[in-house]
Amino acid sequence: MSEQSQTAELTANQTYNAEHTNTNNGEHSVSYGTYFMVWLGLVALTSVTVTVAGIHLGSLTLITALLIAAVKTTLVGYHFMHLKFDNIIIKIFVMVCLGIFLCLWILTFADLSFR
Amino acid sequence: MANGSLAHEVSYLKYEGKHKGIAGWLLTLDHKRIGLMYLMAILLFFFVAMTLGILMRLEMLTPGETIMRPSTYNSVFTLHGVIMVFLFIIPAIPAVFGNFMLPIQIGAKDVAFPRLNLFSWYLYIAGAILAIVSLFTGGGAADTGWTFYVPYSIRSAQNVTMTTLAAFVLGFSSIVTGLNFVVTIHRLRAPGMTWFRMPLFPWALYATSWIQVLATPIIGITLALIILERLFGIGVFDASLGGDPILYQHLFWIYSHPAVYIMIIPAMGVVSEILPTFSRKDIFGYKQIAISSLGIALIGYLVWGHHMFVSGMSDASRVVFSLLTFLVAIPTGVKIFNWVATLYKASIKFSAPLYYVLAFIFIFSIGGLTGLVLGALSTDIHVTDTYFVVGHFHYVMFGGMGIMFFATMHYWFPKVFGKMYSEKIAIIACTVIIIGFNMLYFPFFILGYMGMPRRYYDYLPQFQGWHVLSTVGSWVLVSGIVFMFGNLLYALLKGPKAPMNPWGGTTLEWKVPSPPPLENFEEIPVVTGGPYVHDKPTYIMHPGKEGLNGNGVVKTANQENAI
Known part of the structure; x- marks a missing residue:
């Protein structure tokens, strides 16, 4: 796997984790x-x-x-x-x-x- | 849950974690132990309800009073129905074998919510205890039949309130299990196990679970309304207070007809497991069978009105419900034809589970075809509320789900307990059961056609010959059942050790030891093909050892370093 694709995967994971944390903590902007x-x-x-x-x-x-x-x-x-x-x-x-x-x-x- | 290597080395039966002895079972979160706890409870209730059934048949041996009074007979047939339906038929295959096999078959270590799983078992036990207590309190056992029809269920002096409360609690157990299975199938499938690589038993459980989640709340509310009607006279169903008694029948059957499919779809799922194993070939029409489970679940939702053709329902809805009822035959026929096609030109190995499956196809076809007689408006009027209905019901429920429960026990017994049973005795017992079954229930069709009403304590002398034949059949059937359980019990105590894969099965449960270790798999396997492929391996059981990552792809140097 190239370094670039690994970086992309990491970014995707971080984005997912960030969204997931948001959902778990109920931090929706309502x-x-x-x-x-x-x-x-x-x-x-x-x-x-x-x-x-x-x-x-x-x-x-x-x-x-x-x-x-x-x-x-x-x-x-x-x-x-x-x-x-x-x-x-x-x-x-x-x-x-x-x-x-x-x-x-x-x-x-x-x-x-x-x- | 366990830690270290022990959890995937030691059998789930022997593993001792935080709690030991009986507490190790009662507080377990392991799906296999919970499945076995369900098995023990369900078998106990099966024997109780079976005994009540034998007593009913004894009473019907002669016209008039034989061994019990009319009011006792009313309570006995109610209890027989309530226990068999709510405590045995509905939970048997999903709660016992679904719990045990679903996570293993999809390559998971447990269900999605193990604590919720244990909670559902306790709900089941709480419901069962309420049902038992209702027998001895508040005027005695309910005498309404398992359908609790109004207005009688509102007015009966017997303890209907507690019996309906028991069914209400049992419903929650069913909902919780269904919810758990839906999430497990969506979230915990092993890498590479796409929807159409999933074995057909999980497919059947998926369809069943949706019905459990969507339909069971309706019966919960309906039974709660019966209780409120009895306690406070709220007038929803009571015509004298402006209520609508037919509304009760609608609400009851909106759940209870789909419930028939909760009972039978898991059994059909096991048929689809056993046939390819003993045919030594891939199942014919995999996708069609998988989709037909969902088709049955969906159409099964919309046919409840056929239970109400003579209740005073409108003509327009009778026609609609009759048409919809006939449509259920399509996905059911898809399954039957695909099963038979699987056997065609196969290298069939005749074993006890296959004998049960063949008996199931024969008996269930009779049950299904007599269902068409009841689904057609004109013929239904002739045989409604007669023994014909009772015969049809037992052919589809006992002949369908009951026989397949026996098949399931024989098929997965070596895996669950790690012991082998005597095939010869199992086949003899199966033969006796099938003969007894047909002797007991086939006369019901004739009696019903002749006009013998259901749930009647007494009958005219011309019906006696068929009743005697039926009662003798009940003795043959029970002998076969006792013989079958005796064989399994003996195997449990003294049977030889079962190998990992005694039948040559291709699904994941046959790739782990018998009995399986606590956490099922040393490593989560990777799936590379369909579930019933006999000529090449479709699972990588130790992807880590073979240098593969979690997706079955060769590990990169970076991943190796990270590990």
């Missing part, structure tokens, strides 16, 4: 302000859920509640659970889970909507 805004968003969405529950939307009531819950889950996963900082494989895992969850919804509603 301000408290962002967390607070997300939290406010979650509280607002909860209020919307409660409000919508009191309005007679027929079969749309359940769908609306589930959609709001999905948005809240995304916010929690993305910001609080640091999905935005994770590498692609973790994001794929989450997408697979959400995809299957969506299938479960659709198939259950295929019963409820046509019963």
Whole structure:
């Protein structure tokens, strides 16, 4: 192995280690302000859920509640659970889970909507 | 974990580290010892549930009361189902042999999270203890059947709360094990072991683990809702409070149908290990078998509604679920055809594990084809809730997973314990088991077709002949099982020492001593080819000694100096 390629390998390792340390220590540059805004968003969405529950939307009531819950889950996963900082494989895992969850919804509603 | 050279020289059975004696087992972090602890617990529960099964068959020998009262019969079939499903079938192959073989087969020293692994065993034991305690407290053993259907499970005076709590705890054990395996397979494969160089048993475990991680939480929540419904009457499932009892069935089967694949996919993985070994050739259609495991796992997720064709579900969803059910046959058929093609023109060596595998293919095919009868809307209505369903279930579960559990024990027994058993007795026991199995369960198809309902304590006189045949079959089956375990137990105590590779296997577990040392490998091996290649070596077991680096490439002068 040439000296140049060894240097490149070392640099790559150091970069990896630096990123890894960052992740382990949770030193992502997220301000408290962002967390607070997300939290406010979650509280607002909860209020919307409660409000919508009191309005007679027929079969749309359940769908609306589930959609709001999905948005809240995304916010929690993305910001609080640091999905935005994770590498692609973790994001794929989450997408697979959400995809299957969506299938479960659709198939259950295929019963409820046509019963 | 151990240090120094001892850890890769001394057998895991003899190694004494920080803790000795029984503590050396109960506090072990070694995946092999944890696998064996699972084996002991699982076998204990298997024998308990088997005894309950024999008692049920004895009761059905004659119409009316034979040996127990109707309420006792309800509790006995519930316990038989709960113990067999949650304590034996689901964890048996993944928890015992997955734990033992997965790290070795992928060239790792242990699973990714050894402490979590031990924790999952304790969760399993805690769940089992709760199930046992539930028998003697709060009104007696649950009598709902293993499905805990509402509204009866909400209203039953028996101790349903604790039994569901037990299943809830057992579910967590399953999730933790699944999570551990997914991470282990992603992170700890040996250098050179690409996804398509991985043996098919780890592939099967990978598919299974995903189901465990994704589906088990749903049953956890559902069972928790049953408990809340019983304790506080929250009204999610109770129609009198505005709830939907069919929603319970949806949630229960969203987990419990994929759970059927948690049970069978690892068994299929072992079939794919045994066949190339005893065929002396590479497996036919490696990639197709690997991908079909994921295919079964994925489609298996979407077919749960076929358990509810007569529950009042909408017509639209019945058609959709029936169609999806038929689609599962495709990846399953891919496996069966590839297995048979592996045997074609092979140098077959007939040994006990192969006999079990051949029996599995035959029996599982009957189970699969009768599944199509149940998956088709019109025929399902005729046989639903009859002995036909019970027959189908036992053909796929016992004939599938159970028979393959026996095959697995025979295949890896020399590796796990370092002893050889009598092949002759093993083959005789296998034959007795297969005869007994078919005598016991095949009459169920006929009884079901004739209209004998499942879970009934009593029956009309015209059904008695088939019931007698079935009960006699249970005696034959149990004789074979006792014979088989007797043979293995004798081998454990007095069997001759097993060589490193008694069957001529090509995967990594056959490259380490029998039984394996504590840390499995002296050096992490380097993989250079597929897992079932018989005519050339595809593993470098001592890359360091052969002057190779961790990637199987010749070491450079700088690396040598660094070392």
